[in-house]
Amino acid sequence: MTDRPTARETVAAVADDSTFTELPHPARESGPDGPLSWQGYDAARARAAERTGERESVVCGTARVEGTPAVLLSFEFGFLGGSLGERTGDRLEAAYTYAREHRLPVVPLIATGGSRMQEGMLALTQLQRVARQSALTREAGLPQLAVLRDPTTGGGWATLGAGADVVLALPGAQVGFAGSRVRPPDADPAAYTAEAQVAAGTADAVVEPRDLRRTLARWLRLLTSTSTEPAPPPPSLGTTDLPATGWDAVRRARDPRRPRAERYLDTYFTHRLPISGDRCGGTDPDGMLCGFGEHEGRTVAYAAQTGTATRPAGYRTAARLIRLADRLGIPVLTLVDTPGAANDAEAERQGAGAAIADVFGAVAAARTPVTTLLIGEGGSGGALALAAPGNTWATPDSYFSVIAPEAAAAILKRPPEEVAATADQLRIRPQDLAQLGLIRHAPRDNREYRP
Template sequence: MTERPTARGAVAAVADGFTELPHPGRESAPDGPLGWPGYDAARARAAIRTGEHESVICGTARIGGTEAVVVAFEFDFLGGSLGTRTGDRLEAAYRHARTHRLPVVPLVATGGSRMQEGMLALTQLQRIARESALTREAGLPQVAVVRDPTTGGGWATLGAGADVVLALPGAQVGFAGSRVRPADADPAAYTAEAQVAAGAADALVRPEELRETLGRWLRLLTRPSTAPAPVPHPLGAPHLPATGWDAVLRARSPERPRATAYLDAYFTSRVALGGDRCGGTDPDGMLCGFGEHEGRSVAYAAQTGAATRPAGYRTAARLVRLAGRLGIPVLTLVDTPGAANDAEAERQGVGPAVADLFGAVAAARTPVTTLVVGEGGSGGALALAAPGNTWATPDSYFSVIAPELAAAILKRPPQEVRSTADHLRVRPQDLAELGVIRGVAGAADGRRAAR
């Protein structure tokens, strides 16, 4: 890492017009609540060294045109540690955000709780967690930036507890600080890169790109809308398949447009949400994030044509719930042969992960729009589909099971796979006639089309 910026330097790097909030006036007993010898002197030296009187500064500022409450840690003030007066400042900042309906942006750099205040310092984490939870319930986004270092309770509350976590490359990020880890611990596990790979943080953002990235996130997360996301225009073949097997072959064709093509055509800009917050990511099976479509914010969860891993389902569920809290409509793109069914997927809880996504979509607080753009393989695909608002492209199919597997289960010979596809009625027009989907998007031969 390069030289660590001060708290005010970190704010100036991403925001304009920072106005500090009034500091709550709590008097401190000599050497703090525990009477820790030399504590007052240590605070005085820290104040002289940094020009600050606490380890965090809080205020309002504009980031990319969006007004926000910004809290920034001064690591050179006692290691950016959290004490009772730090808790006072953070609580006041979150309350100001709720009163004025502003998003919260923590710029975190802390070593954890302040030892000189003992358990009173540790309990500040409960205060912070409550303020964060109340802010979440109020429908206000929290976008954290974890700087170097971010460890201990600061990571476990202000950092990992945010809706979106952006991390600076090379930063030390982890619950265990460098002095309390096992001697043989792999230092690479305690980095921003490791947290992104494990799904605990969403993205690595270089310092020179942080202002623009934060501004884009805040702009997208602060535009609620009650109208459903429009159905995307189909990008593949316009004509409906003649037979069920034809539908299957077209959906499985490597030339068929995939999720990235649809997302690029639909959104003028987008940002990615990465990770399930449970230790996993599924970048090859599920793409999640927020984007701008015709001037509106829309959340998206898109399968990529591969079997979806448990982490992919959990990330999609996380996205649907976040969009619901923020009042943002959701677009889902279905395209998978099914949920991953290997032994590792079972060990990672694929069944509960699919169940979690079914529940999130069923209980969605904002409208969900679904377009089946390729394979719709059984429950692993249906979990992402919106009940009552699912559409299909002409080069897609949806089935209770793959025709080959259905034929095997029914003990039919291989030559009957094609007829089995017809019996399953997997074509888009079949699904519309059965009432499984609302219609076929953009069909060129008179079928009901999305408008």
């Protein structure tokens, strides 16, 4: 990026007019040239202040973003590269404390090269200080939404950026733990970009500058809306009559014309915003859709399988979504639709079992209500992991099975011609599942979709 707005220009780009109020911060006294007596440090700070009009590398204050109040932490890269020193830490700590006291979300608008060399290890330990404030804010149930500007590197990325609940990035921004001056000489620069971080699952989306205020405002509204009521299950969008046999249920669920997750989500939500990535280097955009949306005036989180074999990154993203919703007090809707978890060698290398266990654990530990709708195939534990015990529903064109009927017949050493009979014996139809007490209802029409 060649155009680098200042800290206050960035605030003006996202905040409603005349709503930004800078927060007070403690005054720190230090000897000549800072805590390390680094020769020329005072002169460098004075030049930075004259050039930028700021006294430090971050500007902290409160503002409204399309009406939603928040605490903004806007970095000034022109002040010593937006680096973090002790006084930066003072300002950030004061701002986080204010956010918790006044129950406000925190929005870091990051542009930093990392820790300040002239303060040595004292500067580096500000990362621990920031991490502590972020953790306290997380424990308080307040959302943190980071915006990655150019550049976002070093400890600022590793704490304020990557540690946020939702991470948005401006196009072309340099983003990475290693700054441009400390990378290996043969490092691919394309790996240190906003786009690369989204592809790697460590950031959620790239947002054009013209859309930043609107997108940030939508996120703030969604993540600050809490509810203790379970999300109602969506109405069935497919066939309304129940399958006659187990194999009929399987054929219906596998029908390519059957409504899939995208259609259910589009029908259910007035608008929705996705999160992306497992924060471990992976994404599963073809297998798992996760995010937050507005349904009948309130926020509902969603994790939806798309009918394909779900990969480990998809499960880890779903677990991340469920834990975030739980912490913020937002109900969760899961849509189950998978023939099963991906079982290829690469999935095993990526930790398929641990990823599925992560989802089981997230659902089991959730204090916020979780609602599940089975909309197609329910293949084994890879599907069950997303299902809410006691609050799972099913459409007429779905089935749930301990394993696919073909695999069950193979395990039982039955010939292929006995697959259909095996499907009947497994009792996998929606009405069978209801009779067994595994789902709340096997509805025939939309009127019956009420808990």
